[in-house]
Amino acid sequence: MSLTEKFKYISPRENAGSMASNRFDFQKNWAICKLIELTNSGVDFLLAFEYHEDIIVLDSVNNPTKIDFYQIKTKDKGTYSLSNILTKKKLKKGDGGSILGKLYQNKLNFDSETKSLNIVSNNRFSIKSIKENRLVICCKELDDKEKLEIEENLKAELSIQWLHEFLDVIFLHNSELTIEHHNEITKDKLNKLIESLYHTDVKYNPSLAYRTIFDEVNRRNNIERKINNFEELIHFKSISKDDFDRMLKIVVSEPDKLKLAKNRLFDRLDNAGVSIPLRRKLSEAWKDVQIEYLSLNNDFFNQCVNSINKVIDNNIDELYGAVWENLDKLYVLLLQQKEIQNQKIYTEYFLKMVILKELYNEE
Known part of the structure; x- marks a missing residue:
């Protein structure tokens, strides 16, 4: 044997x-x-x-x-x-x-x-x-x-x-x-x-x-x-x-891309006049978000990202408001997804930060 x-x-x-x-x-x-x-x-x-x-x-x-x-x-x-x-x-x-x-x-x-x-x-x-x-x-x-x-x-x-x-x-x-x-x-x-x-x-x-x-x-x-x-x-x-x-290759090469994505997203938020408390909560959540994007084979996180992209794709034509208004709307719709309802790992602002990254397709 x-x-x-x-x-x-x-x-x-x-x-x-x-x-x-x-x-x-x-x-x-x-x-x-x-x-x-x-x-x-x-x-x-x-x-x-x-x-x-x-x-x-x-x-x-x-x-x-x-x-x-x-x-x-x-x-x-x-x-x-x-x-x-x-x-x-x-x-x-x-x-x-x-x-x-x-x-x-x-x-x-x-x-x-x-x-x-x-x-x-x-x-x-x-x-x-x-x-x-x-x-x-x-x-x-x-x-x-x-x-x-x-x-x-x-x-x-x-x-x-x-x-x-x-x-x-x-x-x-x-x-x-x-x-x-x-x-x-x-x-x-x-x-x-x-x-x-x-x-x-x-x-x-x-x-x-x-x-x-x-x-x-x-x-x-x-x-x-x-x-x-x-x-x-x-x-x-x-x-x-x-x-x-x-x-090792990911932690050497990918963080620069994520840093650039973060800078672009927060520039967008600042230009839209997002409140300081919301900005701070999203900035703190980003620390955990970037870790998940750097991880290998995290099946559950990948499922969550797929659910987020599904919600975005199904509602893209309805997003007329300001950045934070669209963010809140997508978050409410995301909570209707079964895999999101049952999870207790990711916080509200973690999920909102992922929504922002996927919504604006920041690579």
Whole structure:
């Protein structure tokens, strides 16, 4: 059975744990840094979110044969010991799995396809036999006592027959990201990647580039639909090498077009004498609108844009009033569209800003 076929029959484990917003953002920033690392390496890849593990990386989007599994852990203070990752979590009804036990279950599900099992932490791992500070520790480097501790705990937890080569695929990572500054560190890494791939004098907005890619990662990470096959995993929960390359090209080239479109639209509003409060609300909404126009494969946003253009096309001959009068009229008509009525994502002024952009066909 191929790896892609296995995804149809092996369901991801339930993940009911909660995490503070900053911890989730740390994980998403780590994923962006991983995308940067993979891009710099030149290899093909497919990085998927919250599927069998926090992050998984497959070696191909077309015919994958190997997977790297990553479990991301954060804590404010202290270090992670072997005991921390081998102790089973206490639940209201019995014991849950240990950190390493849950991670190792992936090896049991995808034996020949597992390339590595990785625990990533913002703090270092305190391993007695490893004296120096290391960013990466392979468990085969541990001393015999520590190896035996891992063996005995995983044998008991998972009821498996142990092989010493199992340790060859288990890695402990001390991330360069910190809880306090993961946004800034990731933004810096992204800027360096863009400058290395394109001309050093390329004009782009670093903050907009970072926010656009972070929002795309956030959107794919947070999709909670059931994934039934590999094709759905690619479309809804993953970023491929080609996807990331397109994202980078968009954040370098498209913002100038959007800035020009914004300037033209607000010149039109100013010339029409739009009120200052309305102008400020629309200007604030534009910050989110431009992110959506820069996003890849945002099906719902594209549906909304299609609905807006349908309303405009059906009523174009009735738009005789001032800019804001036409805007209000189109907005009322848009609210009659079923997909708009049922959505709770986009605000009134977000939708009005999109209406303006589509109405005046600003590219």
